[in-house]
Amino acid sequence: MADPRISEAGFDLDQIDHLLSTTRAVRKRLDFDRPVSDEVIFDCIDLAEQAPTGGNDASRRWLVVRDQAIKDQLGDLYRETGQIFTKARQRLIGTGHPKEKVVSSSAYLVENMAKAPVLVIAAIWGIHDNSGRPGLFDTVIPSAWSFNLALRARGLGSAYTTMLNGNVEQLEEILGIPPGVTTIVTFPVAYTKGTEFKPAPRRPASEITYFDQWGFTRSQPSTDGTTRVVDGQGVVAEIDTDARPSEVWPIISDIDMPARFSSEFLGAEWTEGSEPGVGATFVGRNEIPDMFAWEVTCHVTEWVPEQTFEWRVTDPNNPGAIWRFDLAEQGAGSRLRFSMIIGQENNGTVPQALKDPEKEERVLNRRRQTLKANMQATVEGVRDLVDGGAEADG
Ligand SMILES: Cc1cc2nc3c(=O)[nH]c(=O)nc-3n(C[C@H](O)[C@H](O)[C@H](O)COP(=O)(O)O)c2cc1C
Numbered sequence: 001m002a003d004p005r006i007s008e009a010g011f012d013l014d015q016i017d018h019l020l021s022t023t024r025a026v027r028k029r030l031d032f033d034r035p036v037s038d039e040v041i042f043d044c045i046d047l048a049e050q051a052p053t054g055g056n057d058a059s060r061r062w063l064v065v066r067d068q069a070i071k072d073q074l075g076d077l078y079r080e081t082g083q084i085f086t087k088a089r090q091r092l093i094g095t096g097h098p099k100e101k102v103v104s105s106s107a108y109l110v111e112n113m114a115k116a117p118v119l120v121i122a123a124i125w126g127i128h129d130n131s132g133r134p135g136l137f138d139t140v141i142p143s144a145w146s147f148n149l150a151l152r153a154r155g156l157g158s159a160y161t162t163m164l165n166g167n168v169e170q171l172e173e174i175l176g177i178p179p180g181v182t183t184i185v186t187f188p189v190a191y192t193k194g195t196e197f198k199p200a201p202r203r204p205a206s207e208i209t210y211f212d213q214w215g216f217t218r219s220q221p222s223t224d225g226t227t228r229v230v231d232g233q234g235v236v237a238e239i240d241t242d243a244r245p246s247e248v249w250p251i252i253s254d255i256d257m258p259a260r261f262s263s264e265f266l267g268a269e270w271t272e273g274s275e276p277g278v279g280a281t282f283v284g285r286n287e288i289p290d291m292f293a294w295e296v297t298c299h300v301t302e303w304v305p306e307q308t309f310e311w312r313v314t315d316p317n318n319p320g321a322i323w324r325f326d327l328a329e330q331g332a333g334s335r336l337r338f339s340m341i342i343g344q345e346n347n348g349t350v351p352q353a354l355k356d357p358e359k360e361e362r363v364l365n366r367r368r369q370t371l372k373a374n375m376q377a378t379v380e381g382v383r384d385l386v387d388g389g390a391e392a393d394g
Contacts, residue, residue: 019149019152019153020149021199022152022197022198022199023148023149023152023157023197024157024197024198024200025102025105025158025159025160026157026158026159026192026197027105027106027108027109027112027159027188028105028108029157029192029193029194030112030116030157030158030188030190030191030192030193031190031191031192031193032112032115032116032117032190034117034190034191035117036117036118036156036189036190036191038064040154040156041064041118041120041189043150043154044147044150044151044154044156045062045120045147047146047147047150048062048122048143048144048146048147048150049143050143050146051142051143051145051146052139052142053139053143054138054139057139059124059125059126059139060122060123060124060139060140060143061122061123061124061125061181062120062121062122062123063120063121063123063175063177063183064118064119064120065118065119065120065121065175066117066118068114070174070175071113071114071116071119072114073174074113074114074119074164074171074174074186075112075113075114075115076114077164077167077170077171077174078109078110078113078114078161078163078164078186079110079111079113080167081163081164081166081167082106082107082109082110082163083110085103085106085107085109085110086107086110086111088103088107089103089104089107092104098329106159109159109161109188113188116188116189116190117189117190118188118189118190119186119187119188119189120147120158120186120187120189121164121175121183121185121186121187122140122143122144122147122183122184122185122187123140123177123181123182123183123184124139124140124181124182124184125180125181126180126181126182127180127182128182137182137184140184140185141184141185144160144184144185144187145160147187148160148187151187151189152197155191155192155195156189156190156191156192157189157190157191157192157197158187158188158189158190159187159188160185160187161185161186161187161188162184162185162186163186164183164186165183165184168183171183206218206219206220206221207236207339210236211227212227212365213365213368213369213372215235215236215237215372215375215376216233216234216235216365216368216372217233217234217235217236217339217341218231218232218233218234219231219232219233219234219341220232226360226361227360227361227364227365228360228361228364229342229344229350229353229354229360229364230344232341232342232344233341233342233364233368234339234340234341234342235339235340235368235371235372235375236337236338236339236375237337237338237339237372237375237376237378237379238335238336238337238338238379239335239336239379239380239382239383240330240331240333240334240335240336240383241333241334241335241336241382241383241386241387242332242333242386242387243333243334243386243387244329244333244334245306245307245327245328245329245334246306247386248327248334248336248382248386249305249306249327251382251385251386252309252325252327252336252382253276253303253305253309253325255268255269255270255282255284255298256268256269257378257381257382258374258378260381261374261377261378261380261381262374262375262377262378263289263370263373263374263377264286264287264288264370264374265284265285265286265374266285266286266287266293267284267285268282268283268284268285268298269282269283270282271283271297276300276303277300277303278300278301278302278303279299279300280299280300280303281297281298281299281300282297282298282300282311283295283296283297283298284296284298284313294348296313296314296320297313297314298311298312298313298323299311299312299313299316299319301316301322302324306327307326307327307328308324308325308326308327309324309325310322310323310324310325311323311324313343313346313347314343314346314347315346318343318344318345318346319343319346320343320345320346320347321340321341321342321343321347322340322341322343323339323340324337324338324339324340325337325338326339336379336382336383338375338378338379340371340375342364342367342368349363349364349367353367
């Protein structure tokens with residue numbers, strides 16, 4: 001077995017990282033038959049109370065429900081609000097839809113909430129003032145998550161549920177909660193059936209972490225924290241639309257489209273004989289107005305209709321840039337992500353950036369400001385087209 005990774009602070013990182021990456025929302029694997037002691041609940045709440053609290057106020061309260069008659073009432077209430085999940089399960093069953101599993105699991109909890117040996121509700125003295133400032137919810141959330149982690153470390157599990165807040169008056173009546181208290185989260189707590197859980201698929205930090213400016217990404221961590229060509233500096237522009245991915249795809253897969261919105265991109269044509277798809281090429285025409293114009297060959301490296309369109313500029317193995325559209329369902333519409341990464345060579349920016357290490361960051365960031373403006377204009381243009389706010393030839 002490999003030696004444990006012990007951090008400078010003395011923690012076993014394999015253990016800690018395993019806990020942090022495998023504390024899942026557990027529903028179907030809750031063991032409703034195994035009792036849960038008060039002692040373990042107290043231990044987990046004591047640990048949860050070590051979480052930060054706004055103003056260092058001791059205002060959090062925890063309500064532990066064991067009485068089956070009360071759990072049944074809460075179960076009924078949860079079922080009322082949770083019908084969206086049972087209905088959605090009907091719709092998604094057997095479709096392979098990305099949300100099929102979570103909806104099926106959530107619907108299972110809707111039907112079985114009252115069977116959990118314990119329901120634990122985290123609440124706080126106070127009413128949220130809707131000021132937008134950090135407030136009550138923010139004080140409960142970190143401790144509620146610590147509670148979950150403490151459960152998992154002891155072989156128990158839960159799901160972080162908020163749906164009972166949709167019926168708050170009845171919830172308060174069932175539990176005798178006085179005015180002036182806000183309930184935040186309800187945990188069905190039980191031992192888990194088995195203790196192996198896996199990390200969930202999530203976007204990597206490099207895609208969702210921005211440095212210094214909104215949308216400025218780094219493909220890999222910099223060794224000294226500075227902005228360098230070698231780390232793959234990128235730009236992301238995202239937008240939500242009301243349209244489904246099937247309606248957005250024809251627009252983003254039209255290689256000429258960004259010319260309508262970008263100040264640098266003049267248009268593109270598929271290379272003769274190229275059918276849109278992986279391996280196809282197109283030629284893009286660009287200009288920096290009043291300075292120079294250039295043409296580049298673009299190689300399609302990913303093409304998944306209604307999801308992903310990626311192309312690499314100049315040389316697919318050593319691209320001047322990697323450009324990409326990603327589409328995903330978001331609520332009833334979709335989220336469009338337009339991203340690019342500046343390559344290590346085969347472009348105009350890198351020679352300039354590498355001329356003087358003192359200026360590397362400034363050159364890269366100036367270039368990214370222009371790219372970001374054009375990419376933002378493009379995603380807004382697409383959104384307006386699909387949501388019907390602009391003329392098709394805008
Ligand atoms: C703010 C918040 C509210 C949630 N509300 C519910 C809920 O009402 N019912 C439920 O079954 N799960 C709820 N969840 C759990 C999520 O559905 C769950 O975290 C998500 O499916 C991802 O699963 P994972 O945490 O195992 O990766 C909630 C999670 C959060 C963070």
